[in-house]
Structures are given as structure tokens and as C-alpha cells.
Amino acid sequence: MTVPENLRADVDAAKARVAALHAELPRWELVVWTAGNVSERVGDLFVIKPSGVSYDDLDADAMVVCDLDGNLVEGSRSPSSDTAAHAYVYRNMPHVGGVVHTHSTYAAAWAARGEEIPCVLTMMADEFGGPVPVGPFAIIGDDSIGRGIVETLRDHRSPAVLMQNHGPFTIGKDAKSAVKAAVLLEEVARTVHIAKQGGDLIPIPQSAIDSLYQRYQNVYGQH
Numbered sequence: 001m002t003v004p005e006n007l008r009a010d011v012d013a014a015k016a017r018v019a020a021l022h023a024e025l026p027r028w029e030l031v032v033w034t035a036g037n038v039s040e041r042v043g044d045l046f047v048i049k050p051s052g053v054s055y056d057d058l059d060a061d062a063m064v065v066c067d068l069d070g071n072l073v074e075g076s077r078s079p080s081s082d083t084a085a086h087a088y089v090y091r092n093m094p095h096v097g098g099v100v101h102t103h104s105t106y107a108a109a110w111a112a113r114g115e116e117i118p119c120v121l122t123m124m125a126d127e128f129g130g131p132v133p134v135g136p137f138a139i140i141g142d143d144s145i146g147r148g149i150v151e152t153l154r155d156h157r158s159p160a161v162l163m164q165n166h167g168p169f170t171i172g173k174d175a176k177s178a179v180k181a182a183v184l185l186e187e188v189a190r191t192v193h194i195a196k197q198g199g200d201l202i203p204i205p206q207s208a209i210d211s212l213y214q215r216y217q218n219v220y221g222q223h
């Protein structure tokens with residue numbers, strides 16, 4: 001399979017976007033070395049980071065294109081080792097257009113405890129619509145990571161899941177939304193962790209979480 005002519009321009013635009021978004025991961029200190037990856041869906045394909053390439057070398061031409069089974073369609077390098085998980089999400093969550101994975105420190109620390117992040121900040125209600133849930137322990141190599149992400153997020157408002165003993169995956173309508181969720185996730189993971197050291201957390205009532213979420217998702221910002 002090759003990239004169909006009618007998707008050529010969209011795939012090239014996505015490669016440029018995804019390359020630029022990869023630069024956001026080290027900028028917000030969400031990754032070290034070559035860890036972490038961003039992808040974006042284009043039709044029945046998606047653009048993703050190549051495996052094991054330094055963030056300094058991740059320009060648009062370095063990006064690889066896969067089909068929704070995770071097979072390489074275009075690119076001179078092998079795709080990210082997390083490609084199967086991204087592909088599983090795209091196959092099973094048609095509304096998702098972007099996926100991000102990092103091992104960002106505070107989010108991964110909650111994942112190491114298998115503890116969801118309780119919704120105790122208004123910015124959490126805004127972006128995540130409640131607590132950030134924990135997904136199952138799963139090992140790379142088959143569909144189990146992708147299945148764990150989908151089963152956890154399918155009936156959840158949160159665009160982020162903490163895969164137990166591993167780290168966060170985030171989803172969005174496009175790659176930029178998923179990167180935003182990854183950045184905000186690390187921020188709330190850090191703040192709530194610090195808050196816990198000082199005493200008891202104060203939960204936000206569900207009705208307030210609901211109205212904050214509705215307002216932020218539908219009213220806030222430029223429309």
C-alpha cells in the first residue's frame with residue numbers, strides 16, 4: 001500500500017503538524033531521550049514518530065505513515081514501538097484524531113501507584129471532566145495496551161488514561177488536542193501530588209464538575 005493521491009496533501013500537512021508537535025514534548029519536559037510519541041489520523045492512515053530517533057532530528061520528512069493495522073505505508077524508518085497501541089485506538093474510537101504517549105514524571109508516578117488523580121482542581125474539571133482514570137497493567141507486544149486505553153476511556157470524559165506501571169496516553173480530536181491534554185495532565189498530576197503532601201484534598205462536587213466541564217468544552221475560548 002502507498003499513500004493514495006487524494007490524501008497526499010493532507011498527509012504532508014499532518015507530517016509537518018506532527019513534527020512540530022513533537023517539539024512540544026521536550027519543551028514541556030514530558031519526555032527524556034527518545035521516549036514519547038505523537039500521532040494524527042488522516043483518513044484510514046495515521047502519521048507517527050519513527051522509533052528511536054532523537055527529538056532534534058524529528059522533522060516532517062522523518063515522520064512515518066501507517067495504516068490502521070499499524071503496517072508501515074510510507075517512511076524510511078520503522079514506526080514508533082507504540083504504533084500498535086495508537087492503531088488500536090484509531091480502529092476502535094472513530095472520533096479520535098490524535099494520540100499522544102509520554103512517561104511524564106508526575107503522571108507516571110500516579111501510574112506507578114495505580115492511583116487515579118482525583119478531581120480537586122477546577123482546571124481538571126475543565127479539561128478532564130472528572131478524575132483521570134487508571135488503565136490496566138499491559139506489556140508492549142500485542143493489542144493489550146491499545147485495548148486497555150480504549151476500555152478505560154470509552155465511557156469516560158477524560159482524554160487521558162494512566163496505564164498502570166507505565167504512564168499516560170492522551171487522545172483528542174487532533175494531535176494538537178492530545179498534546180494539550182498531555183501537557184495539562186502533567187501539570188495537574190504535579191499539583192495534586194504536591195497538594196497531597198500538605199494535607200487532605202477537597203473534592204469538587206459532581207454538579208460543579210459537570211457545569212465547569214460543559215462551560216469549558218462549549219463556551220470558553222474563541223468560537
Ligand SMILES: [Zn+2]
Binds near residue numbers: 101102103167
Ligand atoms: Zn511507554
